[in-house]
Amino acid sequence: MSESSTLRPTRQRRAITEALAGASDFQSAQDIHDSLRQAGEKVGLATVYRTLQAMADAGEVDVLQGSGGESAYRRCSTHHHHHLVCRSCGRTVEVTGPAVESWAEAVARDHDFAEVSHSLELFGICADCRQQ
Amino acid sequence: MSESSTLRPTRQRRAITEALAGASDFQSAQDIHDSLRQAGEKVGLATVYRTLQAMADAGEVDVLQGSGGESAYRRCSTHHHHHLVCRSCGRTVEVTGPAVESWAEAVARDHDFAEVSHSLELFGICADCRQQ
DNA sequence: TTTGTTGCAAATGCTTTGCAGTTAA
């Protein structure tokens, strides 16, 4: 938990950042660890976890909760948005939903809740996967 | 994974169902196990997990993915809806969002995705928790 | 030098499973 102290740009940190930049879809910490391995970069698994967590705290990456207790990370634009994920191939599309945002706020107001945030993910089968 | 075979109404099964019925909010498998313990019902933790999973498969309960790799269960009305959960006390309110449903369908259509489902949860601080 | 970082291995914590005994049908 290194608060907002000093973050050092180390080799490992850079490698992980690049691995995320190169991937188009969500990847688990272990996926990233494997990628780095194959790319010849030696980075400890614990370091991958720690770094990913730090990046998530800093809002540099998005976190998606898998159903098996594992988290998937993805480098993301900073503005608020959601994802449409293909259940079959994992392809991900970034989507925004103004309608949802305002709806969420209205609901929160109705029930007198403050500091409302929301998590929303859409799942389906993409056109490509349907064809075969 | 006992498909659509025969489901037997046992003492344990009943106890778990009642524990869920008595609770108003989401509870983890372990929470339920504890409740049963205190209520004098002796049910194995593994059984609680197996039963909860079976009920989830049957659509009798809702499953919420916690951030720490743990699942929370709740007896739920069968119609489609979402939840507004208090981050502080855990109080849960069931909400529906016609706007969200139609938005989700529209997005899916735009990107040519089929069989679209979505998971949506709202989190905030309820009025009671804010007062203290 | 000082302090954040890293790697490894050990330790967590939640959930699943193997197996033998138990129970509903």
Added chain:
DNA sequence: TTAACTGCAAAGCATTTGCAACAAA
């Protein structure tokens, strides 16, 4: 009797943490 169900304890997994060696500032 038979096929599910149960409990216990032993895995299984993803993730976290302690600690000594390291590296950036």
